[in-house]
Amino acid sequence: MLNFSTYGQTYEQLENTIKKISQLSLIEDSLSDFIVLLEKVEYPKGHILIKAGRVERSVYFIEKGIARAYLDKDDKEITFWFGSESDILLSYNSFFVSQPGYESIELLEDSVLYKISNDILQNLYNNNLQLANWGRKLVESELIKTEERFISRQFKTAAERYKDFINSQPAILQRVQLRHIASYLGISQVTLSRIRADIR
Amino acid sequence: MLNFSTYGQTYEQLENTIKKISQLSLIEDSLSDFIVLLEKVEYPKGHILIKAGRVERSVYFIEKGIARAYLDKDDKEITFWFGSESDILLSYNSFFVSQPGYESIELLEDSVLYKISNDILQNLYNNNLQLANWGRKLVESELIKTEERFISRQFKTAAERYKDFINSQPAILQRVQLRHIASYLGISQVTLSRIRADIR
DNA sequence: CATCAAATTTTACAAATGTTAAAAAATGAA
DNA sequence: TTCATTTTTTAACATTTGTAAAATTTGATG
Incomplete structure (x- = not known):
């Protein structure tokens, strides 16, 4: 549980921080x-916050920092997601269906996060209609973002x-190594360098 | 509303059909x-069930038939989704956030669907905790599927x-033209033909 | 500042995929 | 079946992207 005094925050300060994250003002x-x-x-x-092969029981809200999700393919890492301030961080397939996840998530900067366990969240969802609908909207907005990235990969x-x-x-x-960005864009680092050289 | 007598179904027959679709047994x-x-x-x-540029107010459950979602890019169509029996059919970005959608959805066979409007569904969600959580789980499973397709595009x-x-x-x-499948896989039809020739 | 290690860019060449056009095959209506 | 149309495959060539290795730049540290 949150220990406010530990971090020198008032409840109002914390509430403002949390509201910024993931439409919690809803x-x-x-x-x-x-x-x-x-x-x-x-x-x-x-720090490796989430490790592939484990069942992940928590979701995080990022207050400060950057994270990347990746999976191991042969001897390479494939980065497929970045999250930073105001994003939520979780392994979709592991968290939603309690299966071992295929991805790891690494923090790329010193980070501050708020964490809640799946057990607690499920309990909220099963007892609070407003929160159940907030959770649904949160997932809907993640789905739209994921689909848009998927489509842009296909025709751009x-x-x-x-x-x-x-x-x-x-x-x-500015905050992430270009090799991770190349991987995220689905291209080799050489191709990314070529693109950057052409733009200059 | 459903008019059972019109279609010669008993309520029990209909219920069984519906249960098969989208985990409605939950x-x-x-x-x-x-x-x-x-x-x-x-x-x-x-038939073009959903047209790009419109705000879509309905979601459909596919009882029979196949559909493809596509968008127009220059003079080409980019197919990015197929749905068939037991899938749900909607424009994510249009339905979830009431914006004009970027995709059209075409039926590739004569089809039978069950339709519900967003207004009715929102009303259910706001008054029925069980349905609100069912809706959340439905979107969660769509999100996992979309992410998996996105990742496989990146490293396969x-x-x-x-x-x-x-x-x-x-x-x-067996049921869809190869040109649509090539587009869905993010490759030209020529490349798909080459792959098929190599496998033979 | 000098040095080392890590990250990024560049080069050279190979492999994969795209484009256009044409040929072949499959489909479907009369 | 025949014929016309559509779909799929093939061919030839162009372009994009990848791989591996070398060169350069950047950043941290003494």
């Missing part, structure tokens, strides 16, 4: 019930995808 | 409430993706 009436169930956690750069060239990326997530470009 | 207690709100619709092959070769496709959806291969 559940105004239930917000305080929700907040007290969160656990604040901090990890250093390089590597150069177009890179330009989209620097327009939509310029901060990530 | 909402045993609310199932009959849900079923009476469905409207059965039938359309011929070639065109040949691997084709083999995955014929293993996981052999029936679709």
Whole structure:
């Protein structure tokens, strides 16, 4: 549970932080019930928050930091997701259906997160209509984002995808190694270098 | 609303059909409430069920038939989804957030569908905890499927993706033109022909 | 500042995929 | 069946992207 005094925050400060994350302002009436169930956690750069092959029982809200989800293919790592401030972080397939996940998630900066277990969340969902609908909307918005990325992969060239990326997530470009961005865009690092050279 | 006598079905027959679709057996207690709100619709092959640029107010459950979602890119159509018996059919971004959708959905065979409007569904979600959680789980399972397709696009070769496709959806291969399958796999029809020739 | 290690870019060549056009095969209506 | 149309495959060539290795740049540290 959150220990407010430990972090020197008032409840109001915390509430403002949490509201920014994942449309939590939508559940105004239930917000305080929700907040007290969160656990604040901090990890250093390089920490592997979620490990492939395990069943993940927690979802995280990112207050500060950047994370990448990746999976191991042969001797390479394939990065397929970045998350930063105000994003939620979880292994979809592991968290939703309690199966071992295929992905790992690494923190790329020292990070501050709020954590809630699946057991607690399921209990909320089964007893609070407002939160159940908030959870549904949260997943709906993740689904739209994932589908849009999927489609753009299908009909845009590597150069177009890179330009989209620097327009939509310029901060990530500054904070993440280019080899991860190349992997995220589905191209080799050499191709990414060529695209960057052409743009210059 | 469903008019049972029109279609010569008993309620029990209809319930069995509906249960097969989209894990609706999960909402045993609310199932009959849900079923009476469905409207059965039938359309011929070639019908455009959902048109890009419109706000879509309905979701469909496919009882019989095949559909493809596509978008127009320059003078080409990009197919990015197939649905058949037991799948749900909707424009994610249009239905979930009431925006004009970017995709069209065409029926590739004469089809039988059950339809429910977003207004009715939202009303159910806001008044029935069991249905709200069923809706959340439905979206969660769509999200897992979409993410898996996204990732496989990123690290599998065109040949691997084709083999995955014929293993996981052999029936679709028999029922859909190869040009649509090539588009779905993100490759040209020429490349698909080459892959098929190599396998033979 | 000098040095080392890691990250990124560049080069050279190979492999995969795309484009266009044409040929072949399959489909479906009369 | 025949014929016309559509779909699929093949061929030839162009372009994109990948791999491996070398060169360069960047960043951290003494």
